Amino acid sequence: MATNFKSLLPVIDISPLVVKCDDSNMAEDADVAKVVRKLDKACRDAGFFYVGLILVGECGTDWSWNIGGSYKEGESDMSNQFFELPYEEKLKIKIRPAAGYRGYQRMGLNLTSGKQDMHEAIDCYKEFNEGKYGNLGKVLEGPNQWPENPQEYKELMEEYIKLCIDLSRNILRGISLALGGSPYEFEGKMMRDDPFWIMRILGYPGVNQENVIGCGAHTDYGLLSLINQDDDKTALQVRDLAGDWTPVIPIPGSFVCNIGDMLKFLSNGVYESTLHRVINNSPRYRVCVGFFYETNFNAVVEPLDIFKEKYPVKGTSQVFKRIVYGEHLVHKLQTTFTNLVEHS
Ligand SMILES: N=C(N)NCCCC[C@H](N)C(=O)O
Ligand SMILES: O=C(O)CCC(=O)C(=O)O
Numbered sequence: 001m002a003t004n005f006k007s008l009l010p011v012i013d014i015s016p017l018v019v020k021c022d023d024s025n026m027a028e029d030a031d032v033a034k035v036v037r038k039l040d041k042a043c044r045d046a047g048f049f050y051v052g053l054i055l056v057g058e059c060g061t062d063w064s065w066n067i068g069g070s071y072k073e074g075e076s077d078m079s080n081q082f083f084e085l086p087y088e089e090k091l092k093i094k095i096r097p098a099a100g101y102r103g104y105q106r107m108g109l110n111l112t113s114g115k116q117d118m119h120e121a122i123d124c125y126k127e128f129n130e131g132k133y134g135n136l137g138k139v140l141e142g143p144n145q146w147p148e149n150p151q152e153y154k155e156l157m158e159e160y161i162k163l164c165i166d167l168s169r170n171i172l173r174g175i176s177l178a179l180g181g182s183p184y185e186f187e188g189k190m191m192r193d194d195p196f197w198i199m200r201i202l203g204y205p206g207v208n209q210e211n212v213i214g215c216g217a218h219t220d221y222g223l224l225s226l227i228n229q230d231d232d233k234t235a236l237q238v239r240d241l242a243g244d245w246t247p248v249i250p251i252p253g254s255f256v257c258n259i260g261d262m263l264k265f266l267s268n269g270v271y272e273s274t275l276h277r278v279i280n281n282s283p284r285y286r287v288c289v290g291f292f293y294e295t296n297f298n299a300v301v302e303p304l305d306i307f308k309e310k311y312p313v314k315g316t317s318q319v320f321k322r323i324v325y326g327e328h329l330v331h332k333l334q335t336t337f338t339n340l341v342e343h344s
């Protein structure tokens with residue numbers, strides 16, 4: 001089926017959610033209600049949508065950056081500068097199991113469904129104290145590894161992470177309302193107020209041949225992903241309801257937002273984590289930063305009672321087992337980095 005994906009992937013101005021983020025009665029606001037309806041449709045139809053911020057709000061975040069302000073250029077410039085460094089330089093922050101799977105990975109190291117992905121990346125995870133998550137968490141212990149060059153990179157990206165955490169929390173409040181809950185179903189006790197996060201700074205080489213897989217088809221692992229892609233190359237593709245791959249054309253100043261596996265489980269399968277992949281058919285290098293907002297590392301994830309009641313599972317459709325987020329993540333890491341040999 002030929003589909004015009006631009007019309008399938010909605011663009012949602014989430015500024016009402018940001019402006020009302022500290023108001024527990026936000027659902028009664030007409031503008032918030034409108035955003036919530038759009039989110040519900042987007043999450044049911046595609047599991048992927050663009051978010052933008054038109055207003056500049058308060059809420060403790062430096063929203064004057066806005067999404068896609070001058071900041072975004074800084075991030076993209078510095079990421080490009082890093083990836084342009086000689087290989088030996090990049091290897092100084094090489095990803096290793098003993099470094100908690102944090103740091104730089106060369107092209108082709110990351111596997112998806114057993115096949116090499118044509119991207120290089122810096123992987124970062126929320127830092128936590130040794131022993132905090134017991135044996136399971138040990139796999140991911142260690143500080144994030146940042147290059148000496150560019151010098152301000154670490155600082156800039158740490159600010160970026162804060163922005164993404166706030167943004168994700170606000171979008172999730174909207175999604176929580178969209179599912180018919182309070183704004184806070186994905187916060188508080190269930191998450192133990194300590195959301196985990198992952199950030200991947202990705203570089204995809206330019207190519208002169210068609211259909212080199214930059215990242216194979218996968219779903220994201222957590223609650224919500226925020227994708228910040230170069231404005232001038234279309235490479236991300238989403239599998240739509242008809243099973244066709246459709247390009248996610250960049251919209252300057254927006255983030256692409258998509259649902260992860262944990263949100264699928266918690267929502268009792270009402271929202272799906274959508275398959276996507278990356279093929280950079282451009283002759284030019286593409287940079288993308290993926291931010292993944294997750295549950296607490298230790299969270300036991302299963303459909304929330306409120307959504308089980310609202311959306312009883314019909315007949316033989318999906319039944320979800322309980323799953324520990326950290327186990328899901330570590331399992332994914334181990335299949336992704338099968339070829340990661342110490343001292344290689
Ligand atoms: N943290 C996230 N979402 N990372 C997504 C990476 C997807 C590719 C990975 N090799 C895989 O097979 O899952
Ligand atoms: O490069 C992109 O546009 C998306 C990357 C992605 O899907 C991921 O890292 O999970």
Ligand SMILES: [Fe+2]
Nearest residue numbers: 218219220276
């Ligand atoms: Fe992804």
